[in-house]
Structures are given as C-alpha cells and as structure tokens.
Amino acid sequence: MVRLGREKQPPEVAIGLDIGGTKIHAGVIDRDGTILHMVGYPTKTTDMPLIEHIKQIAGEALDWQRNAMAEAKVIGIGIGTAGQVEWPSGIIRYASELLPNYTGTPLKEIITSAFGLPVIVDNDVNVMAITEARLGAGRNVQHMVGLTLGTGVGGVVVANGAILRGKWGGAGEIGHMPVDFKGIPCICGGIGCLEQYASGTSIAARYHERMAAFGETADSPPDTREVVRRWLAGDTAAIEVMDDAFRALGAAIAGLMHLYNPELIVIGGGLADIGEPLLSCIRKEAYARAMPSFAEGVPIVRAASGNGSGMIGAALQLWEYR
Amino acid sequence: MVRLGREKQPPEVAIGLDIGGTKIHAGVIDRDGTILHMVGYPTKTTDMPLIEHIKQIAGEALDWQRNAMAEAKVIGIGIGTAGQVEWPSGIIRYASELLPNYTGTPLKEIITSAFGLPVIVDNDVNVMAITEARLGAGRNVQHMVGLTLGTGVGGVVVANGAILRGKWGGAGEIGHMPVDFKGIPCICGGIGCLEQYASGTSIAARYHERMAAFGETADSPPDTREVVRRWLAGDTAAIEVMDDAFRALGAAIAGLMHLYNPELIVIGGGLADIGEPLLSCIRKEAYARAMPSFAEGVPIVRAASGNGSGMIGAALQLWEYR
Structure with missing residues (x-):
C-alpha cells in the first residue's frame, strides 16, 4: 500500500x-x-x-x-x-x-x-x-503509592509503571491496612484499619466520641469540615483527634514505603484540600517512622486536584x- | 547450520x-x-x-x-x-x-x-x-506473599509472576509493616512494627517482660524455643504472648491480602517448624480480620521447609x- x-x-x-x-x-x-x-x-x-x-x-x-x-x-x-x-x-x-x-x-x-x-x-x-500519571506528580514515575482521604480511605499502587492488581484486581486497598491490631472494629470486619482513624467520617466520629466523653452535646454534631476548622483554630479536642489521624497515617505511609518501595507518595481526596497544614503533619509522622533507606528522596505530595x-x-x- | x-x-x-x-x-x-x-x-x-x-x-x-x-x-x-x-x-x-x-x-x-x-x-x-516457586506451594502462582518468622520477620511479594522490587529493590519489607501505631518502638526507628510482636526474638522478649512484671526471675531466661514449648504445654503467660503474636500476624496478613490481593500466603522461617499448631492460629486470626472478597480461596500454607x-x-x- x-x-x-x-x-x-x-x-x-x-x-x-x-x-x-x-x-x-x-x-x-x-x-x-x-x-x-x-x-x-x-x-x-x-x-x-x-x-x-x-x-x-x-x-x-x-x-x-x-x-x-x-x-x-x-x-x-x-x-x-x-x-x-x-x-x-x-x-x-x-x-x-x-x-x-x-x-x-x-x-x-x-x-x-x-x-x-x-x-x-x-x-x-x-x-x-x-490522571496523576498523565497530568500530575506521577509523570515519569514507575513506582507510586496514592491515598485518597475522603469519606473513606482509598488507595492505589503503581509498580513498574502499571497499576498493581493482584489476583482479581483488588490490590492497593490501603484503607483496610490495619494500623492498630487491638484497635477499633472496622465496617469491613477487620480491626484497627487505617480508615477508622484517618477518613473524614472517622475524624468526625472520633471527635463526637470525645465530646460525649466530656459530657458536651450539640444539636447538630460538627462534621469533618467543622472539626478541621476547629483543629486549625487550636481546639484541644480537635488537635487530639487529628494528631491520632496523623500518627495512624504516618504509620501506614511508613509501612507502604517498606512494602512497596515507591518513588513517590500522593495524597488526594477531600481532606487533601486542606493543603500544607495537613501535608506537613503527615510528612512529619511518616518520615519519622520510616527507615531512611526507604524514605530518603521519596516526596509526599498532594494529588492533582480539582473536580x-x-x-x-x-x-x-x-x-x-x- | x-x-x-x-x-x-x-x-x-x-x-x-x-x-x-x-x-x-x-x-x-x-x-x-x-x-x-x-x-x-x-x-x-x-x-x-x-x-x-x-x-x-x-x-x-x-x-x-x-x-x-x-x-x-x-x-x-x-x-x-x-x-x-x-x-x-x-x-x-x-x-x-x-x-x-x-x-x-x-x-x-x-x-x-x-x-x-x-x-x-x-x-x-x-x-x-x-525455591517456593520452583519446589514448593508457589508453583503456577502469579501473586504470592511470603513471610519468614525467625530471629526477625522477613517478607517477599510475588506479583505477576515476578518478585516485586520497587524503586531500588526494597519492596516486601513485611517485618516493618506497623500493626500498632502507638505500640512498641522498633529497632528500625519505627513504632509498632510487626517484627516487635511476631519474631522469635520479640516473643522471647515479651515473655521476659511478663516474667519481670510478675516478679519472676530465672538464671537463664527462656529462649523462643522454650516459650513455644510452654505455650504448647498450656502455660498462661506463654499463651498470652503467643496470642498477641497471632493477633499481630493475623492483622498483618489481612492487610497484606488487601494490599497485594495474592492467591497464596506462605509462612517460612524457624517458627514455621512448629507446623499446624502455629498455622491454625495464624489462619484463624487472618481470615477473621480480612474481607471475604480478598480472603476466600487464599490458602495460608507452610513454606517448602528444610535447611x-x-x-x-x-x-x-x-x-x-x-
């Protein structure tokens, strides 16, 4: 022809x-x-x-x-x-x-x-x-771990340039990585899953529990957005709840570095909209808990955002x- | 020619x-x-x-x-x-x-x-x-997670028929997967790593701590082998220590199922020589903590053993x- x-x-x-x-x-x-x-x-x-x-x-x-x-x-x-x-x-x-x-x-x-x-x-x-690999921080990256912090906690793993799938496609279910084996029962049937500490839903729930423990009541209990606002404003209970979320997230991310040896960690989902105040707390906990040989030169960045x-x-x- | x-x-x-x-x-x-x-x-x-x-x-x-x-x-x-x-x-x-x-x-x-x-x-x-892929349970398996329970806890992950390596070859460092984010500090610098609960060294150390807490002393503190012997013989303190190890291991394995979606979990290392009494306890905790969609049809077996x-x-x- x-x-x-x-x-x-x-x-x-x-x-x-x-x-x-x-x-x-x-x-x-x-x-x-x-x-x-x-x-x-x-x-x-x-x-x-x-x-x-x-x-x-x-x-x-x-x-x-x-x-x-x-x-x-x-x-x-x-x-x-x-x-x-x-x-x-x-x-x-x-x-x-x-x-x-x-x-x-x-x-x-x-x-x-x-x-x-x-x-x-x-x-x-x-x-x-x-989206991340084409338009975001994941360009030219062969090994990446992504977490979405929203209503729940989602995850995705890229290994050798391809999404890691496993037996039927379920790999990367990071929200159900246990970070506290004697901890809070999870809706998945497990115990102490990351999602129970670091999702928007859980942050609000943990805050409500704390209010109840101190005998506080509210006509409409504060939602995640309000807990975050109180955290940024210096509210003690909100700081305690968020610190727990950061410790759990830091432990999970350190573990993910050891388990997948990625070049890059990307954080997305609604909570990522908080931006630097959130990211710097996550970085502090993750880098402190990871082995230097796995953590050095591995940025923790915000996902390509936007609706x-x-x-x-x-x-x-x-x-x-x- | x-x-x-x-x-x-x-x-x-x-x-x-x-x-x-x-x-x-x-x-x-x-x-x-x-x-x-x-x-x-x-x-x-x-x-x-x-x-x-x-x-x-x-x-x-x-x-x-x-x-x-x-x-x-x-x-x-x-x-x-x-x-x-x-x-x-x-x-x-x-x-x-x-x-x-x-x-x-x-x-x-x-x-x-x-x-x-x-x-x-x-x-x-x-x-x-x-060895496992050629001579053991890993034959014809594309997605496998292996743990070695010995002096420390080691790990290996096979994805799509190849060892998962990540950025420089460090992937699969399962011993340093945190299972208790407020737990025991680890020699790696992290907190609550699996190795602190489920390695032979840690099992002996946790048993010694319990002895000390109850004011017991021994000229030569029992080694892992002796703690295991006491566990099998029904010693209460040994049962408590081993139950903690099984809970931590069960949480980790459930997490590994969610993170890698494997077809098979293989347990090796010196502790695996205990055989069925150990494996049945690990299976019980792991299957109870994993989502059915990830755990169903995923055997937890002993590694091809032998020196x-x-x-x-x-x-x-x-x-x-x-």
Whole structure:
C-alpha cells in the first residue's frame, strides 16, 4: 500500500464516568484530559434501578457529543466506580449499601451492550492514578503509592509503571491496612484499619466520641469540615483527634514505603484540600517512622486536584490501555 | 547450520551462597534444586574481614566442584544475603551490626571480579520465593506473599509472576509493616512494627517482660524455643504472648491480602517448624480480620521447609534470570 501524505484524522474523545457513593459524573474528555462537557447527578434515584440511572447519564454525555461535536470520534467509555472491581472483567465484586444491588453487576458487559462501544471499568481510586500519571506528580514515575482521604480511605499502587492488581484486581486497598491490631472494629470486619482513624467520617466520629466523653452535646454534631476548622483554630479536642489521624497515617505511609518501595507518595481526596497544614503533619509522622533507606528522596505530595480528576482518569483509560 | 542429532551438554550447576547474620552456607546446586555439596561456617570471624570470609567460603564450594565434579559447568554464583540489597546492582544498601562493615559493600561486583563468573545478589527472603516457586506451594502462582518468622520477620511479594522490587529493590519489607501505631518502638526507628510482636526474638522478649512484671526471675531466661514449648504445654503467660503474636500476624496478613490481593500466603522461617499448631492460629486470626472478597480461596500454607532453602533459591537465580 502506498500512502500519499497523512490523512486528516477526526479528533478523538472518550466518555468518562465517575460513579461515587454520592454523585455520578459523566464527561466528554479528549486525550489531553480536557473536559469538553460534563453532567452530574446524585447517585440515589427513586424512579429506576442504579444501573439504568448509570446508562441514562452515560447516554446524556454521548448525546451531547453527537449534537455538539459530531466531527469527533468517540473511542469508548471509561468508568471509575466506587466498590471493588474485578479486573479486567469489570464485574462489581463488592459494593456497600450506598450503591444498592450493585454487588455482582457485570458493569462492563452491560455498558458495552447498551452502547456498542469499547468499555473499560476500574475502581475510582485506580483511575485517579492515571490522571496523576498523565497530568500530575506521577509523570515519569514507575513506582507510586496514592491515598485518597475522603469519606473513606482509598488507595492505589503503581509498580513498574502499571497499576498493581493482584489476583482479581483488588490490590492497593490501603484503607483496610490495619494500623492498630487491638484497635477499633472496622465496617469491613477487620480491626484497627487505617480508615477508622484517618477518613473524614472517622475524624468526625472520633471527635463526637470525645465530646460525649466530656459530657458536651450539640444539636447538630460538627462534621469533618467543622472539626478541621476547629483543629486549625487550636481546639484541644480537635488537635487530639487529628494528631491520632496523623500518627495512624504516618504509620501506614511508613509501612507502604517498606512494602512497596515507591518513588513517590500522593495524597488526594477531600481532606487533601486542606493543603500544607495537613501535608506537613503527615510528612512529619511518616518520615519519622520510616527507615531512611526507604524514605530518603521519596516526596509526599498532594494529588492533582480539582473536580473531575476521577472522571478524567476514567476516560483516559481508553488511551492508556489501547 | 545443520545439526546432526543433539550434542551432549555438560550438566549445569550453580554455586548458592546464603549469607545470614549467624551462619554462611555455600552449596553446589543443580537446576532441579538438588544440593550436590554444601559447607557452612559461622558468619562471625576474628581473623579476616567479612567480605574475605565470604570469598573463601564461595571458593571452597568451587574447589569441591573442580575436584569432585569436573564434568559439570558452573554457570554462576547466586547469593541470598541478610540486609537490604539494591537490585540489580547487588550493593548492600543497609545491614545491621550483625554483619560488620557490610553496609555499602558492592557485593556483586566484588564476587564477580574474584571468580570471573556471572553473579546475582538478592536478599535472603527474596531468594526463598524462588525455591517456593520452583519446589514448593508457589508453583503456577502469579501473586504470592511470603513471610519468614525467625530471629526477625522477613517478607517477599510475588506479583505477576515476578518478585516485586520497587524503586531500588526494597519492596516486601513485611517485618516493618506497623500493626500498632502507638505500640512498641522498633529497632528500625519505627513504632509498632510487626517484627516487635511476631519474631522469635520479640516473643522471647515479651515473655521476659511478663516474667519481670510478675516478679519472676530465672538464671537463664527462656529462649523462643522454650516459650513455644510452654505455650504448647498450656502455660498462661506463654499463651498470652503467643496470642498477641497471632493477633499481630493475623492483622498483618489481612492487610497484606488487601494490599497485594495474592492467591497464596506462605509462612517460612524457624517458627514455621512448629507446623499446624502455629498455622491454625495464624489462619484463624487472618481470615477473621480480612474481607471475604480478598480472603476466600487464599490458602495460608507452610513454606517448602528444610535447611538449605535459602541457599537453593540463591543458586536457582542463575536459571531464573537467564
């Protein structure tokens, strides 16, 4: 075959779908990670099953592309979802009651047959590692550990430039790394998991326990945001709760350095929005607890932030795994 | 080139060198992992530097081969050594005072120039994973976690069929995974590392502390072997110490399941010689603390045992990384 010059290719886009416990976002994303269009809905619906709701939201993003950007080629649908995802089958191995009837859903298969496009499904934290590797601190990094500190604690591990998956795709479940083997029972059935000390939910819960122990009451108990505000303002109880969170996180991160020997630690999730006051406390505890041979030259940095990071990573999977 | 039948090849052997804190073993090993000859010496020498001692022991194994098995071809020297090893350079990144002046030794380079043979150096726990994969429960397993419970606690992780190494080869340092972030200070500088609860040394130390707390004295405090004997005989203090070790180990193994999503957990080291009474207690705690989606169908088994497992794995590296 003789090629006479380069043919003009249509611009490529992918649909990115971020399915969280609270919200579902869908976007039309180009290969640079630019959001060309996005829509968002609460996860909870009363008028249809969750899977129909997901299909409808994905369809809405595709409709926008067809109307507003018909010259582009949609190369597929990338999904980052809450819950445990079997890789590469894209079956939901386990999801909490925030996503009703979601456990066991063959998500990849359902979305593939609904739209007739290539579909890649991973968990919501793993896809953030792709955003990080493409647009954040993870560029040119072969070995990385990422933690998301939000409602829960999520994790992702990159080893030799690829997401570490293990037997069925569950590797990197950092929130359920025990840091206190005689500690607080965890909703997962374990004891003393990191999530019980360092998630937003737990920080608020630990603060409420302390208030109750001192006989304090409040009409509406302070949420995580308020506990953090009090911590920054010097409230003693808030300082104690946050110090515990930092010690638990520091222990976990030191352990992760010893277990994965990464080049970089990235902290994301809602709590990371606190920025330097949070990061400097985490760094202090982690570096003090890690062996110098593992900790030296390993930065602990904030994740590429901003809304849509999960949705972007979800879409970028289409190019990543091409 | 035309080949008229298969030429007869000389049998291949490799020298395996196991450098521990107490003893150094060298052997002549064939590709099936059979020990054809072995020698052993205490690590400690008074009459020469450690590195000269190592060379002498390797030389002795090579002399045996030259005299007793001259028809064989020595394809190289494989070393499994205590301490932290940079991979693949074979430089000792860190070693404790059990191996004096060992930190910083370019071991691979020194042994290569001394003998003019290919040399592969890894840490003593990583090479055991090769023995396990070739001769033990790790056959046909792509994702495995190994723990050695001995003087210390060692670890190795196999992911996608290869030893997980990370940035410089340090990954899998399971003994320094914190399981109690407000717990016992560790010799590594960390706090509450698994090794402080589940190593032979720590089990004896915790038992001595308990004796002291109850005002008991002994001319020679019981060693790990004796604490284990008392545990099996129903001694209350020994049961308490061992139960703590099992809880810590169970927490760590549950965490390792969540972090690496392995197909198999293998337990080796001196304590594994206790066999089923030990393994059943570890299994009980680990399975109770792990999420079912991660623990189901993941056996916790004893490592391919017997002396020489490290030395065999050290030698097998030559065929493994060919």
